[in-house]
Structure formats: C-alpha cells, structure tokens
Amino acid sequence: MTDPADPDRLKHLAEALVDAARRAGADQADALAVDGRSVGIDVRAGDLEQAERAEGVEIGLRVLIGGRQAAVSSSDHAADAIAQMAARAVAMAKEAPVDDNLGLADPSQLSAGRDAQGLEIAEDAPEPDPAHLQDMALRAEAAALSVAGISQLESANAGYSRRRMWLAASNGFSGGYARTGHSISAVAITGEGLKMERDYAGESRVFAADLPTPEEIGLLAAERTLARAGARKPPTGAFPILYDRRVSASLIGHLLSAVNGSAVARGASWLRRDLGQQVLPVGMDLVEDPLRPRFPSSRPFDAEGLATRPRSIVAAGVLQGWTLDLATARKLGMDSTASAARGLASAPSPSHSNIVLTPGQVSQQELIAQMGRGLVVTSMLGASINGTTGDYSRGAAGFWVENGEIVFPVNECTIAGNLRDMLLTLIAADDALPWRATEVPSLLVEGMTVAGA
Structure with missing residues (x-):
C-alpha cells in the first residue's frame, strides 16, 4: 500500500x-x-x-x-x-x-x-x-x-x-x-x-x-x-429564433456530437457523409484549442497519452475532420486527433475541449432588431434529437420579439427544425462569454417552428 x-x-x-x-x-x-x-x-x-x-x-x-x-x-x-x-x-x-x-x-x-x-x-x-x-x-x-x-x-x-x-x-x-x-x-x-x-x-x-x-x-x-415576470406562451408558427449566449453552445454541441468519431463509425451521425462539405455559413470557423491557459477544460495530453493540439473542426464553413480517439481512428482509417477522454471504469472515447466559434460583427440587440418577429431563447429543457437525421425538437423559454423589440417573456413552448438547415443559416453576434469550454456567441437561426399558444 x-x-x-x-x-x-x-x-x-x-x-x-x-x-x-x-x-x-x-x-x-x-x-x-x-x-x-x-x-x-x-x-x-x-x-x-x-x-x-x-x-x-x-x-x-x-x-x-x-x-x-x-x-x-x-x-x-x-x-x-x-x-x-x-x-x-x-x-x-x-x-x-x-x-x-x-x-x-x-x-x-x-x-x-x-x-x-x-x-x-x-x-x-x-x-x-x-x-x-x-x-x-x-x-x-x-x-x-x-x-x-x-x-x-x-x-x-x-x-x-x-x-x-x-x-x-x-x-x-x-x-x-x-x-x-x-x-x-x-x-x-x-x-x-x-x-x-x-x-x-x-x-x-x-x-x-x-x-x-x-x-x-x-x-x-x-x-x-425580474425579466421573466409575467411569462406566457408565444404564438405558434414559423419564426426566426435567437439563441442567447447562455444556451447557444448547446446548438454547436449538436454539431460536435455529429463529428464525434464514435457516432460516425456507427453510421449514426447526420454528418457522416459531409466531410469536406459546407456545414456552417461561409466565413465561420469552429476551432478546438485544448492548450488555452487558465481554461477549465485545457489538458496537455489525452486519455491515451497523445499530445493535444489546436485544430480546425470547421474552416470557412467547411467540415475539416472528425473527432477521434485511437480506436475510432483505426476504424475510419485515419489518425487520432488526440481527443480521447475516459472515466475510471470506462474505455476511452472521443471528446472535445475548449471550442471557439467565430464571433460576428453585430451586437445581440442588432440581431433582435434584424429578426423583426420571433423568439429569443434563454433557457432550454428536454430534448428530442435524432442523431442520424438531425431532426431537432426542444422545450424552450425566453422572450418574444415584435417589431425588433422584446415585448414579453415566454415559457412553455417547443422549438423544432433540422440541424443541417439550422446551422447553415446561422448569424453570430459579437457577445461570446470568456472562460467557457465552448465559447459561442448569441446565434440567430433564420427559421424554425415554434409551438406555443
């Protein structure tokens, strides 16, 4: 001992x-x-x-x-x-x-x-x-x-x-x-x-x-x-959705799940045939950097002893590669991206750390004005995500927008769409919060279905 x-x-x-x-x-x-x-x-x-x-x-x-x-x-x-x-x-x-x-x-x-x-x-x-x-x-x-x-x-x-x-x-x-x-x-x-x-x-x-x-x-x-006082259900219909920076990382998280080598190797990813294809708007990058000093998820090596390094997952909107550990890399005939993570009683599997999405050039308020009528989402609950097709449905709460201005808080609604279509229409604000494992600004999605009143 x-x-x-x-x-x-x-x-x-x-x-x-x-x-x-x-x-x-x-x-x-x-x-x-x-x-x-x-x-x-x-x-x-x-x-x-x-x-x-x-x-x-x-x-x-x-x-x-x-x-x-x-x-x-x-x-x-x-x-x-x-x-x-x-x-x-x-x-x-x-x-x-x-x-x-x-x-x-x-x-x-x-x-x-x-x-x-x-x-x-x-x-x-x-x-x-x-x-x-x-x-x-x-x-x-x-x-x-x-x-x-x-x-x-x-x-x-x-x-x-x-x-x-x-x-x-x-x-x-x-x-x-x-x-x-x-x-x-x-x-x-x-x-x-x-x-x-x-x-x-x-x-x-x-x-x-x-x-x-x-x-x-x-x-x-x-x-x-206090901003949530008097919340009620929104109208039902097709509207633009603005994901506040508090929840926008969840949207990018679905993309990260789809590029995970485990899902790709099983054929259970809606992006499994999209390597080298556009998955985000032109000019938008998604980068992983496990070596950012003082960040909570930084790590010098992965769970298989490979040196971590910055890498581009999406460049100018185009998907550059999968996230791989040794086993999934071998299955796909590729090299590991030094992305293995594991628990004490589990085998390694691919994972991400320190993700950064390209910020936009406008404020959240400018995006709200641009959307005209729609929903700003500040919290989410429940999820029905089909990892193979990208079909997306989640419970949401936030604020209703009319004529480019927030008019009342919203609760008890459902938003739905398809991730492939949603991600290709993203418009980013300039308000990403620092110190996050996934650093993503507010994101405007052009059109989704809102089920409310």
Whole structure:
C-alpha cells in the first residue's frame, strides 16, 4: 500500500495497476489514479443551508487481451486489492467481444510532455476556508435580495475543488497533472404561487481571482429573474429564433456530437457523409484549442497519452475532420486527433475541449432588431434529437420579439427544425462569454417552428 503522504502516490498507484495487469495476463493495460477534494456551501435566508465536503482516492484499470478489453475501478488501494482488481479485469476481458481496432498507442505516438506546465489549470494556493465560501454565498444572496421584486433566493452557493490525476500505460507512458475550480452561483425567485418565476447566474474559474464578485452574480440573477415576470406562451408558427449566449453552445454541441468519431463509425451521425462539405455559413470557423491557459477544460495530453493540439473542426464553413480517439481512428482509417477522454471504469472515447466559434460583427440587440418577429431563447429543457437525421425538437423559454423589440417573456413552448438547415443559416453576434469550454456567441437561426399558444 502506498504512503498517503507520498507526493508521487498517484504515479505509484497507476504504475502498480499496470504491473499487476501484466502479471495477471493482460497483453496491454493502462490505469488512472485520481485524488480529489471538494467543498460546497449553500445558504438560504441568511443562514447556512448545507455544507458538503468530499475527498478520496480512486483507481481505474483497463486491460486488453487479443482485441478484447475490460475496465474496472476501485477505492481500495491495498496491494492485495490491486492484484484482485487486475485478475478480475483480465477475466472480464476474456469474455468481451473482439474488436481488432482496440489497442494502446505506439510509443512513437506518445506525448513528450507529461505534465501541465504552462497551462495554469491548477491554482497553487491553500484551499479556501468554508467560512470564506459561506461569506461569498451570503454576499451573492444579499445582493440579489437588495433588488426590489425579488421575493427569495432558492439558493446561493460557493464551492471549491481540486483534482489530481495520473495516467500510466504498458506502452511506457506515465504522466499527470492537477486541476482546480472555484465557483459561485445564485438562483433568485420573483412572484408567488403559479406566478412564480426564477432564473440564475453562475460562474466558475480555475483561479479565484478570475471569478466575478458575489455581488455581480447576485445582481445578475435578480436582473434575469425580474425579466421573466409575467411569462406566457408565444404564438405558434414559423419564426426566426435567437439563441442567447447562455444556451447557444448547446446548438454547436449538436454539431460536435455529429463529428464525434464514435457516432460516425456507427453510421449514426447526420454528418457522416459531409466531410469536406459546407456545414456552417461561409466565413465561420469552429476551432478546438485544448492548450488555452487558465481554461477549465485545457489538458496537455489525452486519455491515451497523445499530445493535444489546436485544430480546425470547421474552416470557412467547411467540415475539416472528425473527432477521434485511437480506436475510432483505426476504424475510419485515419489518425487520432488526440481527443480521447475516459472515466475510471470506462474505455476511452472521443471528446472535445475548449471550442471557439467565430464571433460576428453585430451586437445581440442588432440581431433582435434584424429578426423583426420571433423568439429569443434563454433557457432550454428536454430534448428530442435524432442523431442520424438531425431532426431537432426542444422545450424552450425566453422572450418574444415584435417589431425588433422584446415585448414579453415566454415559457412553455417547443422549438423544432433540422440541424443541417439550422446551422447553415446561422448569424453570430459579437457577445461570446470568456472562460467557457465552448465559447459561442448569441446565434440567430433564420427559421424554425415554434409551438406555443
């Protein structure tokens, strides 16, 4: 068993797992060791509502035998437990179906960098005191309640987390890094009974100094909530839809799902035949950059030990490539884009980090004026998305626009269309928010179906 005080504890655990897997009969193996701690404080009506703290170390192992694989995880780090874990994983792999595309990276493919130096994704500072977090949450609540019309706060929260991980594999890779996060949020309420409306504001950052003040969060939650007072259903018909920057990333998220190598390899993507074709308006780029300093989802290497790098997913509206891990790349006869992500008890799969869409040249207000009559969407719920055809239907709320001006808040409506058609008509505003894993401005879609009153 490793010493809890050992600074290289995670490295030793991950490498011990790989060694145990090889002794148990695995052809190849990779392992994750993760430790983390988090604290969250919720306040309500000026008092502490809830305090949560979690910490622990967990390990995960993947083994490969003759084109078969299995993955297991545990929170028991004793030597006997690791040996039993490896034996169990090998036994499971022997019963798994064969996939000749499975396998670790060749040593020549591995990242030379084995840490996150230069990325600034972990703050080297003491963990904040719970009393400090409570004070932040109380300040956010007080700021929201200072605004006339706010009857109560559903919650105000401040939190902190620190997570370290180490990846080791039988191909010689061994590397790891830490990540920190600070967050603050508030949910405000106006009205009573059936006329009650709520909205929220929240932000998270790697460094505490990059967070907005609690007062800014509280006041923004109040402003958004008051704007929703008197919400009603919109008309039914075909109208332009403006996705506010709070939700516009979800629209681009559907495109990212369609270029995911797993969906493409299964034939379950509506973009599966569109490589090299126009999927966004001319002049619009979609770029991934996992190496942006101080961004929460930056990472120096992927879950298979390959060096991450900036890449273009869409350039001038044209689809440039799929998002691939090693297995999906082999299935499609391509190279991995170093996009693998994995959990402790799951195999790698393609994923994205730090997506940026080309911003427009006009403000959101100018787009609202341009749309004339239609819907501004600020929140969404439920979804019916056909990944193979691109047919799209979602519940939405926001604001109705007449003559280029917002006239009343909207709730309980459904918006529908087809993603291929929707994305080709996008007009972007210039208001993308920073620090987001998907940095997307407000987006105007020329025509969709709105089902309201």
